[in-house]
Amino acid sequence: MSLNPIVAKVTDRIIERSRAARTTYLDRMARAAEDGPRRAHLTCGNQAHAYAAMGADKDALAAARAPNLGIVTAYNDMLSAHQPFETYPERIRAAARAAGGTAQVAGGVPAMCDGVTQGQAGMELSLFSRDVIALATGVSLSHNTFDAAVYLGVCDKIVPGLVIAAATFGYIPGVFLPAGPMVSGLPNDEKAKVRQQFAAGEVGRDALMQAEMASYHGPGTCTFYGTANSNQMLMEFMGLHLPGASFVNPGTPLRDALTDEGVKTALRITAIGNDYRPVSEILDEKAFVNGMVGLMATGGSTNLLIHLPAMARAAGVILDQADFADLSEVVPLMAKVYPNGLADVNHFHAAGGLGFMIGQLLDAGLMHADVKTVAGEGLAQYTQEPQITDGALRYREGPRESHNDKILRPAADPFQKTGGLKDLKGNLGRGVMKVSAVAPERHIVEAPCRIFHDQRDVKPAFQRGEFTEDTVVVLRFQGPRANGMPELHSLTPTLAVLQDRGLKVALVTDGRMSGASGKVPSAIHVSPEAALGGPLARLRDGDVVRVDAVAGTLEVVGVDLDSREPVTADLSANSHGVGRELFEVFRQNVGLASDGAGVVV
Template sequence: MTSTKQIPLHPIVAKVTERIRLRSVASRKAYLDKCQSMRRKGTQRGQLSCSNLAHGFAACSQDDKQRIRLEEAANIGIVSAYNDMLSAHKPLENYPDIIRKAVTELGCTAQFAGGTPAMCDGVTQGAEGMELSLFSRDTIAMSTAIALTHNMFDGVLCLGVCDKIVPGLLMGALSFGHLPLIMVPAGPMSTGLSNDDKANIRQLYAEGKVGREELLEAEASAYHGEGTCTFYGTANSNQMLMEAMGLHVPGTAFVPPNGALRQELTRAAAQQVCKITALTPNYTPLCDVVDERSLVNAIVTLLATGGSTNHSIHWIAIARAAGIIIDWQDYAELSDATPLLCRIYPNGKADVNHFHAAGGTGYVIAELIAAGLLHADVNTVWGKGLQCYSQAPSLNGGAINWQESPTASADLDVLRPANKPFDPHGGMKLLTGKLGRSIIKVSAVKPEHRYIEAPALVFENQEDLKLAFDKGELERDFVAVVRFQGPKANGMPELHKLTPYLGILQERGFKVALVTDGRMSGASGKIPAAIHLYPEALAGGPIAKIQNGDMLILDAEKETLEILLSVEELSQREAADFHPAPASDNYGRDLFAGLRANVGTAEEGAATFLN
């Protein structure tokens, strides 16, 4: 356990944290009261009837049955997003066996409590399945709660990596916040085809200059083995933020899958969670780790690394699951105070393996602590204080050895110190105006592209924009307005199909931008994009009233998104009609109608059960 030297907090970080705390007093108290009530009941399986308990350990070995019934040693619940179709989750296949053996060495037990779904936006983007993607997060949260509701467990290990999966696992576990939790990842795949080369092939395909075979070969060379995709999208942002919140074994995020170090880190997670249950003097429940300070740490680290815009939704939902209320103004103010320390694709050429080799999570956390941008005195699953997350693990004689991360970046083109950043600001901004509130990520947008005044071209799906591109109708300056993409309309899919076409037009010298009530994720890059706009079109948002030719202004520097119409003119217009997908073409989407009807706004976390 590492003690932490107190460093004065940056005044903006202190101000935003205190504002969040005050805003959340009532909801946080209600949450902590619930957790305290569950704590007072003691060992959960001790409250079960004999019949309940017998059902709970019926399939265990005789030794494990004896340990579980005595209630003197921890029984750990494993919740996993394993499946063998998705590269990021395939390495999790053998984790339960590793975990069981590791906890047995301490005289404890572990049971596989339940599995959660794990879908991949990389597979579903541009297809019907993307309309289930956002809501899969809440489904994962609910399935995590179902796994833990058997009340057999003293601690939890959640195995998961990708976009909606880590937020969903954490949201579900927070409903059992009296239990300790450690998140257990799998690591990134090895580097394949470079991100620049992959993007170039995609653009050539969009222009019709290469065929499907060439495109598929390029994609297969980029995504070629077990582990997460190597660009810094939502999945890898998840892992960075788990480090910053103290919910990992330190330095776990970007260690490759299946090697000896990765196996030992998984063993370390299993044994550590046994050491912090209520049966020990070091009891560290999840509700004591996730508070307004650790959430601010996550946001600052997201901004410092140029992470995914999806987390302007997911971390708000996670916070609400812990009784804490965060909004986009908090993100914007923290972004102004946070320097950009990283250039990882899509904000640069490097992938996460290169980032890890240059100094990785430990270097970033050490720099941010030294700059007063992180709360260092937080609770973590590894002990008091965040300073231990500035360490990097390695193997020494088969055992893990933690050492302080290098004090200098190994590649200043990828990773820089806080006093010499790539940019003095984090790059995520809140845009406001007559059209509503939206988010823009400018860390990969060149300064000359951060202001655009151009006529609107309105589309109601990605395919219509592609068709217009193919017909040569987009050879001009314009702002693409893609609407009816919000959570109530169609589940708020990510609009990745737009990226190559808009990128080509920008490279041809046209001024282009995107305005949408949908998402663009961690893959949003060089095109100025006002995303997550709300009120969404289906909820009566003004975006439903925009017409072709309306002049729009997107000004990222002044943080405004405007339509050059008066409020009166806009209010007198009729909203466009919504044309949902036909019932015969639903691909499971009909099952999520209730979630669409009940979902909150993007700035409320687009959650279906926290409103």
């Protein structure tokens, strides 16, 4: 089928908008590639330092006839999703030797868990950790001893940070190797119910702890469809994973086989061979459009509205929030995975998963098929399904029908005809709402606002019984300049209780929610932020605010904001404690959330 005209229009305007930046980027990558394999430019002393501890691989490295892989790892065993990476370097080295190459750990990058820091001061470092990861990856690859890289990362800021660095070193081929989701535990809807019961004082902390531990219970990615799993979808839709690699559980033969194949692929696509395909050629305008389409079709994380523009800028591609909104109007919501439904990512994968979805979107003309990927030319390969046959990894034709239409539906019969994200504009600035999990009758909320400057003040107000009527909760001074733009997901249970009591409730904030943003309508990422004197800083308690996801508006009603002076807040406490002192330079130099809240690009 021919390409959908809206998809074509959005792609064309991204290409035009990006022309100058993309041309400059590609020229730089071409000049870097002309230098040939990196190690050829190192002195004997340089190389001796790099190979000193490599044992039996020394001779192969010194001869420089075989490709050498740099492993950039985000391993730690505090993140369940990253714990499996502990054993990956040795497996990668063995797979590289078997394929006639070598591999070295180029470096490690930090990987913080938003689940651990949710509602805590440490969350104020979370968004900036993306830039630290990009910088650390840059240090890792700066030794110039690598012909390709494999990137080990899964969760929220880690994959975007790795992609920013991979694009910056875009003359080097790169393959992303995931670890997969943990097996299913306590269903997410049951966990959410216990959280709401705890927020309402109906159960104690022992019941809450039991539910949380039963949900997050083993190695692998958390099974709800939040930012981590949205990242994995994105890497597959954009061609940086192998086909079918995203949602295979850790510790299984298929997971190991896909890791080995990823290493072979990385070795095959270096400049030393005959199939050179650097990251700079994979991450083009069409690839980013495909990623945005995948985000809409799956109802993915709102965090990607910040990360995708930042990733794209590193590759000379300029995205705008309107691109997401316009694609959302024509891309159907094909999946119902928690928090948009009751299923988890394991159920989604079993129902047909990304292979089925990519096939459907290609057939509907909603994705670019003519893209370059790590697996080869064209996205059609990503409709295939990996399996182990006679001890070897092979691909077969993927599912052409959903195995469970309560979880995954074809593009012609979706859960919603439009995607899960809505661009909001008005006299309060510009924000976004994830509507895929919000009931249609809650897409419009107009009510007096209650203003807070600290998320920790909302729950006590609730416990004092201060929310007795329809309310728009405004939480301002939560943007990247104010305090690093922490996620505010810990507010969800409290607001959900109010909503379940029959009140119309919405959240408006210049902060972030979470990949687990759920059924409470939330206008987030409002820009310009309050700390920059944005419109939110001119709101007063009791002003009537209208959040309208149907018309795409975010407004205060009957108030001339220009006649008011913006409120200021004492942000001094945000500058110290839990390492926040180290990030002052980030807060002072961060860009707008609508542009990706970038520091390093």
